[in-house]
Amino acid sequence: MRTLALIRWELVQAARAAAPHVALTLAGLASTGLVAGGVFLLDLWSPFPATVNAVTTVVWTSSSTAPALSSVIGEHRGGVAYFVLLVWFTIIAVIVGPALTAGALVRDRQSGRLDRLLADASRSDAVVLAKLCAGLVPLLLVLAGGSPSLSFAWLVGGLASQEAVAGGLVLLATIVLIVAVALVCSAAATTEVAALVSSYLVLGTILVGPLVGGAALVLAGLRAPASALLAVDPLVALLSAQSRLASGLAGTVLADLLSPRQALAIGKTTAPMWAADVLLYLVVASVLVWLASVIVEPLHPVKTWRLRRSDGEGR
């Protein structure tokens, strides 16, 4: 209940601080609804059939490998459009997320508000969770404002609803991870600039690091670890969520360069890699939020366990 009150407080503040921005986002959401209705109608009648293999065979004839790639792209153009748009959303989230969140705890510490929040809330994890929500909700609203663009994927051919949901879940988990990274940087940094720069560095490493590392491992002939490393990259996870597109691409020239793991076997159970990625991002985000709460609380039990042990009941 106390944590909910704190979350509500942070959100009310965020809303009051950027009312026009919220209004714009609501307008974006309204247009999303309109487009969703339009897409539903397009689904009943669309000028583009879902499978158009013939087109690609005409265009690509000069290379032994290119036609196969373009054929896959042409066949799954709805999925490709959806994937590209989600990548675009991810990049926006990486740019905007830290800008919304990285300064939160630094600013509060400098203004003395963090002291008040810790004193009033009694628990630092409630404060950090509220900050996470206060960063997450505006970012989601900003992205929701751009969500009408996703209709393009259905306009050019569409994709299976399961794939759309899987891609959305990967994006959502990635956004939570982005905000959590910005939050822990905000907790550790002494200035807003330091928090922002460190957030971008960490997020850049998370987005590009596995790709670079995976490529290096492939070049070194270590395909199995390369496959595992590539699979945890958020951009690759977005691709994995488009299972038919990812399977199609696995048979093309890309298979020689990037061959991320598509499934994770645990005992007799096999889970799609994108689902494992979603779980991984959420677990890492939870750990980062906990870490931020340890950093901001000067007397966190982790830091005072010796005192607690030596003091018995404490009074």
Add this chain to the structure above:
Amino acid sequence: MNAETRRAIELRGVALHQGGRSLLRSIDLTVEEGQACAVVGSNGSGKSALLRIVATLCRPTAGRVRVGGWDALAYPERVRPMIGYVPDEPGLAERLTPMEHLLMVAAQRGLGRADRRAAAESMLDLVDLVEQRQSPVEMLSRGQRRRLAIALALVHDPPIVLLDEPLAEVDEVGRSELISVLVELRAMGKTLLLASQAQSDIAEVADVVVPLVDGSLEPAAVRAATSFTWIEVLGDPIVAVRRLRERPGIDDVRHEGNFITFRGPVAPEQRAEVAEWLVAQGIHLSGLGITGTPAGGDRP
């Protein structure tokens, strides 16, 4: 009446080093329940750091802190509900109203839905912000913001209130309004620990003034500001009054029946020493404590 009053705040050997500098050095300080103690010192003397340590918002490099009987460093979650902390910077949200601030803090402090509004209304009344209840904080004066910060610290009715520079940068009108709030807090029996740059600022409120110079307390300079020690004697009070008047370091001895007040040492150990000395003189005591009113005024 208990002869031994309870200690609300107790610091033993508290030191704080930050950035290669000693902000606090081996601080020993005791504030009893119901006492108003003012820590006075110039900028950078360590007053705010001392208050933040008591508020469990800063970990000292060395020493122990007890608040309400609890080890404050080991169990901050037990101590924070007992404390109302008014920081130097109020840290208010500019676009929200005093009422919204109070309702939010009341919710955070765990008050039930039905009690929150009543507590908020009561606090607005206490700090005289009823008319500004729906005005955004950005419209409030500095004094009104200070009063709101005090109201936020009190909304859960804590027994201990810590106030960092409560009168800083407040004009004359705001100052007198704030002092009346602080006097009312004292009358409510709250334990107050105040930090201030000038003793004159808090002379009307504090029972004890503790000078802090370069992070060190000056025990010899600890003095009573406006408080009296009171004792209640069994038998003839005249003998006790006479003995007290003869003792060095004690003055302004007054009595009303068996209730005697005097100005003198304020440290608990020193007062206990006076009590033991009286007992050694054959005077039996039934009570001992501190009060802001001399005998002849209101009883504590």
